[in-house]
Amino acid sequence: MDTKHRILEEALTLFSEKGYSNVFVNDIAERVGIKAPSLYKHYKNKQAIFDAIIAEMHQRFLDQAQVLNIQGNDPFRDAEIYSGFSEEQLIRLGTDLFLYYLHDDYIKKFRKMLTIEQFRDPSLGAAYSKLYVDDPLTYQGQLLAILVSAGVLHGESTETMALHFYSPLYLLLTICDRDPSREEEAIRILEGHIREFNRLYGRTKE
């Protein structure tokens, strides 16, 4: 029906597997079920398809923060929720969040595409750093700062705490992107990580 949008979907799928330049407009058209020249009635050229995917991501990213009431843009409210959580609840929450980012089709494909294209264009590299490094670290740093202020967690640097919490998630995500069969292993390691994080920062030391 909405051919224009189906083109974006199929293009993203292919770009995330092979990278932009290894995907031919014919491949995209074939998946959509039309002939290559018809694509040009919807998009000016191949690059315009890529650009439309990038543009659409911005919108999706904003929507997503609202759907998910955790990992949103309101660390104060989220911190209130976290502060009452038991360790098991925290693990459950972290695992669910991890699986969401790992399984959501659009998020996964976009992440893989950006991974492939990150060095070709500085703006794509910047987008990658923002989406998968700086934004998560900033947000979690704010969250942790509130939890530290509330006396729920104890640490000297919330910046380092955020790094300690997020880095393993990021590493595990990249493993699963390369090899989905390692997902079970990743979740097991993730549980151990959150449990230990909670133990290390969860009570006063010395």
Next chain:
Amino acid sequence: MDTKHRILEEALTLFSEKGYSNVFVNDIAERVGIKAPSLYKHYKNKQAIFDAIIAEMHQRFLDQAQVLNIQGNDPFRDAEIYSGFSEEQLIRLGTDLFLYYLHDDYIKKFRKMLTIEQFRDPSLGAAYSKLYVDDPLTYQGQLLAILVSAGVLHGESTETMALHFYSPLYLLLTICDRDPSREEEAIRILEGHIREFNRLYGRTKE
């Protein structure tokens, strides 16, 4: 003089910046200072150049472990060295190691190339996981296990400890690969990380 090897060097440089399919044999030849058809006297085709780079990496990786007497393949000896280290020495060591992996031209270019190509071929994805995830985690896990046995560090799971130590290094490395201007920031964060790691695992709790 050694044109055959110069081809590999220039090809790797280009592949690490643009990815395999965005580099043309003409580009490689131009950098080497010959015409494209001359390349075919040295390598059967473009793919053979790529394969030769992958093959050479295996050799380099073995050599490198010997040059660097830390991060080698003998965790027992390394652990002995680490156990007598002060925090400042540990930070220095971690920073030097980080900078080595970040600055070494061949290592850096190869890592970037593999980052771009990891999803195109399962064997490249496996190589990536081995080089930048599994091998470091395994080695550091062994090292930490010895340090825990020796009573230098204290933790319940050396697997999780290795993850906690290595993940931030990996994350920071990817940041700098995308944007070398963030190197200073990365080193500052790295120092905070190692300091905190040492604090968290360095003395008995509870």
Next chain:
DNA sequence: GTCTATAAGAAGATAGAC
């Protein structure tokens, strides 16, 4: 909006002289 036919150009690779 979709099609067929086709232009235009790029890129990998070979032939054969030097």
Next chain:
DNA sequence: GTCTATCTTCTTATAGAC
């Protein structure tokens, strides 16, 4: 081993009918 000339194929994109 390097060159020039060239072949072949692939790929993007356009023209124009339906």
